[in-house]
Amino acid sequence: MKRYTLPDLPYDHSALEPHYAGKVLELHHGKHHAAYVSGANTTLDKLAEAREKKDFAALNQLQKSLAFHVSGHVLHSLFWKNMSPHGGGRPDGDLADAIGESFGGFEGLKSQLSAAALNVQGSGWGAMAWEPLGKRLVVEQVYDHQGNIGNGTVPLLVLDMWEHAYYLQYQNLKGDWVNAFWEVVNWQDVARRLASVHTLDLML
Numbered sequence: 001m002k003r004y005t006l007p008d009l010p011y012d013h014s015a016l017e018p019h020y021a022g023k024v025l026e027l028h029h030g031k032h033h034a035a036y037v038s039g040a041n042t043t044l045d046k047l048a049e050a051r052e053k054k055d056f057a058a059l060n061q062l063q064k065s066l067a068f069h070v071s072g073h074v075l076h077s078l079f080w081k082n083m084s085p086h087g088g089g090r091p092d093g094d095l096a097d098a099i100g101e102s103f104g105g106f107e108g109l110k111s112q113l114s115a116a117a118l119n120v121q122g123s124g125w126g127a128m129a130w131e132p133l134g135k136r137l138v139v140e141q142v143y144d145h146q147g148n149i150g151n152g153t154v155p156l157l158v159l160d161m162w163e164h165a166y167y168l169q170y171q172n173l174k175g176d177w178v179n180a181f182w183e184v185v186n187w188q189d190v191a192r193r194l195a196s197v198h199t200l201d202l203m204l
């Protein structure tokens, strides 16, 4: 069976300092992200076993576990690429135009996404996603890794608001973590993702 694997970071652990401490990034990637990869593989094994034994007594828990761990793996894989030591500033070109259409400008996106991230209840993420039916960008407030999102949306820019993401560096100052994130956003990466969703025919 195909296995999930932990991707390498696209930069050194300390590359995002001072905005993101190297030790925190190392733990986040090497321990937390790795646990989602391992959880996804374990869940796939258990699902295969359930099919072989024709025993679906634990299926509801396994389906929940699959959604949680695969979504955790997807969002962290995206998150690392959404950041860069050369990031920050503002988007330009087609991405800036799309943000202008959907949010009335960069400040509209920044304020809504920051508020969505800061107000997550419990663990979750703030995200900017492409909504293919309306062909527009939306902000989503993700519960855990998989809840409260619109079906069919494609996340393009995500911000981890789980305590493990920031607490060792920023303690309870979540706003400082959100501000730090904006300083390292890799807008080239987000623009590349937007350009690729335009080429998808999602048949919606």
Ligand code: MN
Residues within 6 Å of the ligand: 028, 032, 033, 076, 160, 162, 164, 165
């Ligand atoms: Mn995380």
